[in-house]
Amino acid sequence: MNILPPEIVLSILEYCVINHYGDKNSLLGLRTVCRLFDHVIKPYVLRTLQLEFTRLDKVARHERPLDHDALARIGHLCHALYLDLMLVRDDGEPSNQLPALPRTLHPVLTRLLLPTGEVSYLSKIFSAVPSMEAFVTTLRDRYCLNEASFTEVDYRDNLGKLLEYTPNASAVRLNLPFQLISKHCRAATMILGNTFEALAQRPEDSARVRTLVLENVTDTTIVKLWRNPRDVRNIIDAFSALENLLISVRRHEEGQAQTINFRHRLWEMIGKAPNLESLCLISLDWDEGSFEPIKTTTQRDCSIDDWHFRSIPTIRKPPKSVLARLTYLELRRVEVSGCGLLSMFKCFKDSLKELYLNQVYLKKVHSAGAPGSSNDLLWIGLPNTRPPQHHRWIATCLRQMELRLRVCRVASLGYDQYVIGEEPHPMPGYDLEDPSGLGRTLEQRFVEVVSGIQQPDAPDGSPVAYWPEQEEQAWAYADRDRPHDMEPRDWSAPHYFSTQKNPTSGWQKTIDCQFPNFNQFTLDELHWFADTACKGMSKISRAMDGEEDRQHAGHHGPDNSEDVPGTNAQLGDTTFHGMDLD
Incomplete structure (x- = not known):
């Protein structure tokens, strides 16, 4: 590399960056070619740092812990943060109305249970389907905010530390939890409130946030935050240079x-x-x-x-x-x-x-x-x-x-x-x-x-x-x-x-x-949530169809006469409705 003119080397490296537009991890590997590659490519690949579910969840954190020594070395190169919390579920937040399930199931389900948070809701629906117990338990223990996974305090502490290591970060994207069934998510309100607090309390010598992307914000979250004077003050501070x-x-x-x-x-x-x-x-x-x-x-x-x-x-x-x-x-x-x-x-x-x-x-x-x-x-x-x-x-x-x-x-x-x-x-x-x-x-x-x-x-x-x-x-x-x-x-x-x-x-x-x-892990997990829920709904539908057949044959049972077709396609259509995962 020492015998090539600097212009040619830079052109080669710029082409490498463009060629790896959708695969930043592969571009990271090119840093090991030589010291010059490392010096030129590092500001590109480290311009955005990501804090997502596997960096917070206690289960996965043992495999992917935050490397504070590395953050101290590279944090000054970061100009943007990507905070991906879409996988966080909600367990017990009440919902004002029945979640958006296929309409043909509504008459049956309204007689079975009251609307609750997403995981509690699924738990009640699948209570008669033993094979779905492990799925519901995983959602509750790992993907809801709790001591077994991580709490809103853990999120606030980790985000605060990340902001200390990245004083030049002036752009932030936050993906709030995307609830597949329940409309209300208390976790989303807590996450957004803690994000504003962390941004408002950055070290004084840090860059001000000039670009902010808030994905999947609900009207409920904004109204709730505005009722708390402390949250309003944090929003004012975070938005001051936006x-x-x-x-x-x-x-x-x-x-x-x-x-x-x-x-x-x-x-x-x-x-x-x-x-x-x-x-x-x-x-x-x-x-x-x-x-x-x-x-x-x-x-x-x-x-x-x-x-x-x-x-x-x-x-x-x-x-x-x-x-x-x-x-x-x-x-x-x-x-x-x-x-x-x-x-x-x-x-x-x-x-x-x-x-x-x-x-x-x-x-x-x-x-x-x-x-x-x-x-x-x-x-x-x-x-x-x-x-x-x-x-x-x-x-x-x-x-x-x-x-x-x-x-x-x-x-x-x-x-x-x-x-x-x-x-x-x-x-x-x-x-x-x-x-x-x-x-x-x-x-x-x-x-x-x-x-x-x-x-x-x-x-x-x-x-x-x-x-x-x-x-x-x-x-x-x-x-x-x-x-x-x-x-x-x-x-x-x-x-x-x-x-x-x-x-x-x-x-x-x-x-x-x-x-x-882009976060492939989030995309895969959300699809797994939806596909597994669809399978559970299909089992419920088949059970209801069997009950209807017994009634038509002269057996007595509960009046579930509504037409309940298979629900895989229907729930699949509504699950990722309007969602941008990129």
């Missing part, structure tokens, strides 16, 4: 009062980051792969209050600490109300420069008794028509409020309509059809209107334009000549991010901008 924030949220509490409470607490927490430049909000309440341009909910499906509950909390008034520097905003996999979405844009219009919308549903009510309601809320609006009073056409409103974006990219914009009364025939098409007859998608036309690009003429040669509410709002008219060629990267978020750095949700894939966040 510049990039990504939160994936899961909703559990229903009802108007709980929704309003969560909305206030969520934005109060975000508002504690006065230097925030990048914000990404992701909902985990529906499957990423199930998008359709128009989805319909009727009064038979759920009440209108429950339907409104699914909306992502948006700002009704500016946070107490105004986010004056917010430049990048992304909403992904969310349902939003028109008023809430526009209120958010009004709060950030002075600073917002880049907007990304990915799989966003605009919620609208369609009433058979009010035919004009079909056009009251639209993504783009109707061409050559001024929006009537109380009509909100999002793209036009953005132009009216002078939201000057240098980048606007979207993907999968749709409508979530709630039908009151009889379903319309045919269903309204809203503004999904291209009035220029060119077959452009709703997403492309939305970006064009928001960006002020002049529209092509209609097939009959008549002009197509989108007008503001008032004629004198001259700034809201299209003022940019139409480009000769519009390519997907000019309006599509996925195409754009394939060639450009993602300033919002990119932190979800890689917290250090070098290697993907």
